Amino acid sequence: MGSSDRNGAIQLRGVTRRFGDVVAVRDLDLDVAEREFLVLLGPSGCGKSTALRMIAGLDLPDEGTIEIDGEDVTDVVARDRDVAMVFQSYALYPHMTVRRNIEFPLRNRKVPKAERDEAVAEASRILALDQLLDRRPAQLSGGQRQRVALARAIVRRPTVFLMDEPLSNLDAKLRVQTRAELIDLQRRLETTVVYVTHDQVEAMTMGHRIAVMVDGVLQQVGPPGDVYDRPANVFVAGFIGNPPMNLLDARVASTGDGGGTSVEIEGERVEVGSRLAAAAARTSNGDLVVGIRPEHLRIDPSGPLAATVTVVESLGHERHVVAATSAGQSVIVRVGVEDPSPADGETIRVAWESGDVHLFDKGSGERLDP
Numbered sequence: 001m002g003s004s005d006r007n008g009a010i011q012l013r014g015v016t017r018r019f020g021d022v023v024a025v026r027d028l029d030l031d032v033a034e035r036e037f038l039v040l041l042g043p044s045g046c047g048k049s050t051a052l053r054m055i056a057g058l059d060l061p062d063e064g065t066i067e068i069d070g071e072d073v074t075d076v077v078a079r080d081r082d083v084a085m086v087f088q089s090y091a092l093y094p095h096m097t098v099r100r101n102i103e104f105p106l107r108n109r110k111v112p113k114a115e116r117d118e119a120v121a122e123a124s125r126i127l128a129l130d131q132l133l134d135r136r137p138a139q140l141s142g143g144q145r146q147r148v149a150l151a152r153a154i155v156r157r158p159t160v161f162l163m164d165e166p167l168s169n170l171d172a173k174l175r176v177q178t179r180a181e182l183i184d185l186q187r188r189l190e191t192t193v194v195y196v197t198h199d200q201v202e203a204m205t206m207g208h209r210i211a212v213m214v215d216g217v218l219q220q221v222g223p224p225g226d227v228y229d230r231p232a233n234v235f236v237a238g239f240i241g242n243p244p245m246n247l248l249d250a251r252v253a254s255t256g257d258g259g260g261t262s263v264e265i266e267g268e269r270v271e272v273g274s275r276l277a278a279a280a281a282r283t284s285n286g287d288l289v290v291g292i293r294p295e296h297l298r299i300d301p302s303g304p305l306a307a308t309v310t311v312v313e314s315l316g317h318e319r320h321v322v323a324a325t326s327a328g329q330s331v332i333v334r335v336g337v338e339d340p341s342p343a344d345g346e347t348i349r350v351a352w353e354s355g356d357v358h359l360f361d362k363g364s365g366e367r368l369d370p
């Protein structure tokens, strides 16, 4: 196990898992490259844990196949797969000390004491648990317990490392720190990591690639920058980015004089340029969603869209101006702290560059602009 001829590449084909009427994971095709850090991202209940548990062998698909290192492991039980999993709930043994918990998988495999001690020392140093080795889980904070669970997985040196929201119980500061440590750890151990989270900041910062899931269906897989810059559909667009992308209902309007297509938002014709005009023409029934990120909107008296400010949120390093259009659509504009801030209730106009606009088909939700 963990021998060097294994590389930890994972391949899922047509994987489906049902619980009664619920399709937790639907027809999932996913390739994870060797030594890749892949993040499975999506809202609560979208099937992330179920997908991970099937890769671990803790749950079996109803349909489809799973390969690890080119070997079909679809029906191989967890114990016989070279994978380690860190759970959302840490599942520590309450009657064992931290040390015993961490070395448990090694004892199980009859690893000699000297080797065990070394592995525990290294893992506890990496996760800052050195001072806690003699305590029991009940005497630890949630964050400390979570680090014990990570340490227990690390000592196994698996070729595939599966993590299910391993940082969810850490406070903000420790989370940032442990995030960096996990990235470093993955590089050093040269293992493949599949990391489940609903936190898009974790996904953006940790993943070589992100796989976004909604309702059991994989929506998009790609490097964080690609997913951010070119979300494949309205859902991904609204999920990645904080504050989220502004998504405004719009219509295709014909110019009438044979000059092609233009776009209307709440009755206002907006200049979109030829790239978007061509894309808008591909809509199925004329209904569009125009997507513009808050950092790409600016307050501009000559802008095409009016909105009334609901609240201005100050985050210290930037401000979010939250406003509503006359049709009640929400708009968020990100402004610098040095820029003048509008007052609550003030009507502003917003502008943007057409190069920053994302266009989606309202009916299918699919991205229209290439």
Ligand SMILES: Nc1ncnc2c1ncn2[C@@H]1O[C@H](COP(=O)(O)OP(=O)(O)OP(=O)(O)O)[C@@H](O)[C@H]1O
Pocket: 019, 022, 023, 024, 042, 043, 044, 045, 046, 047, 048, 049, 050, 051, 088, 198
């Ligand atoms: N053992 C089970 N029995 C019945 N339904 C289940 C079971 N496990 C999961 N489900 C259902 O399958 C769907 C996916 O669940 P899953 O735990 O994979 O979601 P998740 O993306 O990990 O969510 P979260 O972010 O909340 O952990 C949900 O609708 C859930 O209720």
Ligand SMILES: [Mg+2]
Pocket: 048, 049, 050, 088, 164
């Ligand atoms: Mg889960």
